[in-house]
Amino acid sequence: MAEFCHIPVLPDEVTTLLKFPADKPARLIDGTLGGASHSALLLQQNPQLELLGIDRDEDALAAAEQKLAFARDRIFLRRGNYSEMFEYAEELDWETVDGILLDLGVSSPQLDRPERGFSWRFDGPLDMRMDNRSELTAARLLNRSSADELGKIFAEYGEFHGAYRLAQAIVERRESTPFGSTADLVKVCDDVLGKSRPGKLPVPTLVFQALRIAVNDELGELKKVLSGAVSHLNRGGRIAVISFHSLEDRIVKEFFRRESTECLCPPGLPVCRCGHHATLAVLTKKPVTASQKELAANKRSSCAKLRVAEKIGK
Numbered sequence: 001m002a003e004f005c006h007i008p009v010l011p012d013e014v015t016t017l018l019k020f021p022a023d024k025p026a027r028l029i030d031g032t033l034g035g036a037s038h039s040a041l042l043l044q045q046n047p048q049l050e051l052l053g054i055d056r057d058e059d060a061l062a063a064a065e066q067k068l069a070f071a072r073d074r075i076f077l078r079r080g081n082y083s084e085m086f087e088y089a090e091e092l093d094w095e096t097v098d099g100i101l102l103d104l105g106v107s108s109p110q111l112d113r114p115e116r117g118f119s120w121r122f123d124g125p126l127d128m129r130m131d132n133r134s135e136l137t138a139a140r141l142l143n144r145s146s147a148d149e150l151g152k153i154f155a156e157y158g159e160f161h162g163a164y165r166l167a168q169a170i171v172e173r174r175e176s177t178p179f180g181s182t183a184d185l186v187k188v189c190d191d192v193l194g195k196s197r198p199g200k201l202p203v204p205t206l207v208f209q210a211l212r213i214a215v216n217d218e219l220g221e222l223k224k225v226l227s228g229a230v231s232h233l234n235r236g237g238r239i240a241v242i243s244f245h246s247l248e249d250r251i252v253k254e255f256f257r258r259e260s261t262e263c264l265c266p267p268g269l270p271v272c273r274c275g276h277h278a279t280l281a282v283l284t285k286k287p288v289t290a291s292q293k294e295l296a297a298n299k300r301s302s303c304a305k306l307r308v309a310e311k312i313g314k
């Protein structure tokens with residue numbers, strides 16, 4: 001297996017905010033296990049911590065298994081989507097847990113391997129699947145979606161000017177030659193949108209990011225898991241989410257805001273009709289971001305935002 005080298009973001013902040021008392025048994029679900037750097041730190045911190053680690057990427061799971069060999073008897077690894085984490089927990093007879101960790105997006109090894117097709121910087125197949133068992137690849141999406149569907153994906157998830165123009169050009173170009181490689185897509189991006197301006201994020205970065213989010217239904221996964229999170233946390237249990245995209249962060253922020261609000265009735269009603277009670281206390285009023293020291297050591301940490309909340313009430 002090729003080396004799996006991923007530097008975890010905000011490691012001190014995650015281990016401090018998700019801290020499990022060392023003298024008590026506890027259960028953690030890491031839904032985006034990756035190379036398991038965060039989970040390894042948490043397992044080291046608490047010798048009684050049990051972990052359910054999930055990833056859809058088989059290479060990540062293999063790397064995680066090696067890294068976590070020191071805790072072999074208290075880890076359970078599953079390949080699949082984190083939106084199914086509560087089904088996997090049920091199989092272990094874990095009704096509730098003390099912590100849920102999500103470190104969203106892709107890992108460095110995924111980005112750095114040309115054959116995965118995640119990066120415009122290397123020529124490779126237009127794949128972008130985190131789970132190579134799923135049918136939808138980036139090439140399939142580009143070759144089969146309508147101009148309108150592609151435009152929406154680029155505009156919503158990429159947030160760059162010219163999203164619909166690029167989509168139209170892709171649809172015209174694929175008439176003669178279907179898209180197969182990352183280089184094919186970079187060429188159309190350059191032709192239609194021009195070269196990136198110095199100091200700005202290269203346009204293909206945004207185009208590739210948008211496609212990756214769509215291919216892996218990244219926002220859908222996040223919404224699904226949050227909706228089940230509260231009822232599967234023990235009182236005092238915590239959920240920590242690290243996001244790298246403004247849309248992900250907005251979903252987490254909105255969810256935390258709603259779940260930490262006692263009543264959701266429109267203002268002005270004399271009595272509460274909704275019956276909603278706060279279920280979470282937000283521990284990070286503002287998202288936690290990387291320190292200067294971390295930024296200097298790990299460029300990937302520059303967009304990372306960590307939000308953490310604790311289950312309250314019953």
Ligand SMILES: C[S@@+](CC[C@H](N)C(=O)[O-])C[C@H]1O[C@@H](n2cnc3c(N)ncnc32)[C@H](O)[C@@H]1O
Nearest residue numbers: 032034035036037038055056057081082103221
């Ligand atoms: C940023 S990395 C996590 C790195 C990890 N925290 C560590 O310390 O090494 C994100 C990982 O989440 C996985 N992933 C992303 N979305 C997923 C999903 N919906 N279900 C399961 N795994 C997912 C990716 O395959 C990737 O390995």
